[in-house]
Amino acid sequence: MKKIAIPINENGMLDGHFGHCKFFNVFTEENGQIINQERVIPPPHEPGVLPKWLSEQGVTDVITGGMGQMALKLFNQRGVNAFVGAPQESSVDLVHGFLNNSLSLTANYCDHEHHEGCNGH
Template identity: 80%
Template structure:
């Protein structure tokens, strides 16, 4: 069984700002089928909080457009697989592509400038 988390906006589309997303869609996959999907509200943003929070919720995989090095390292330390460079699509389309091995990933989209740098994701 896998629990796949995707940061989303209010419309269920991939949110390019992992650390500041409004929601996470968490899909539970078993034997190639989605058996549950939940939209959850993340805790207030602070560096390092989301990897801990998501791993405590049992997330095994995360699909995102971009993510800072600190978050990548923390997910790795907790055994959560990270897939960065996802296209801006609906969370359902992304999880279907992931499960069907057709999800095309590109570069880590966290390359913009902001005050705390990408380590704030």
Template identity: 60%
Template sequence: MKKKIAIPVKDGILDGHFGHCSHFALLDVMDKAIVTEELVAAPPHEPGLLPPFLADLGVTDVIAGGMGNRAIQIFNQHNVNVFVGAPQLDAKELVKGFLDESLSFTANYCDH
């Protein structure tokens, strides 16, 4: 299984407001192990821009705290899976929990 997982971060921790994060942690995963990790600056906030931006970087999955329904739809149109309601943890911790299925997701707390 090969994946590239994107997490919106601020100071290495999940940024609860997806569309206004300053950076994305991008973690490449192979056979349930993190292979590489990089930090990419987010483009200026513009509705509908982030899904194609991340898809063009090869992202297959996004882990976020909250995200608007329209953004989720656009990600899905780009064949990117979205998981919302993640706790505010370090990006690497989130991915490890996601991979070993110990990460708990709550409700999507973004309502726009």
């Protein structure tokens, strides 16, 4: 079983600002099928909060457009896989692509440590 978190905006589309997103869609997968989906409100953005909070929610995988190196390191330390470079699509399309091994990832949108809004650490 996997729990996959995707930062989203109000319309359910990938939010490119991981560290400052308004919501996460969290999908629970079992045997290749989505068995649950919920929209959750993250805690206020502070360094280190989101990786800790998401891992405490049982999240195993995060799909995002970009994320700072510190956040990537913190997810790694907690055993959470972080996939960066996702296209700006709906979270439902992204999770289906992820589960079907057809999700196309590009470069990390956040290519420097202190870019306001994408560092998420």
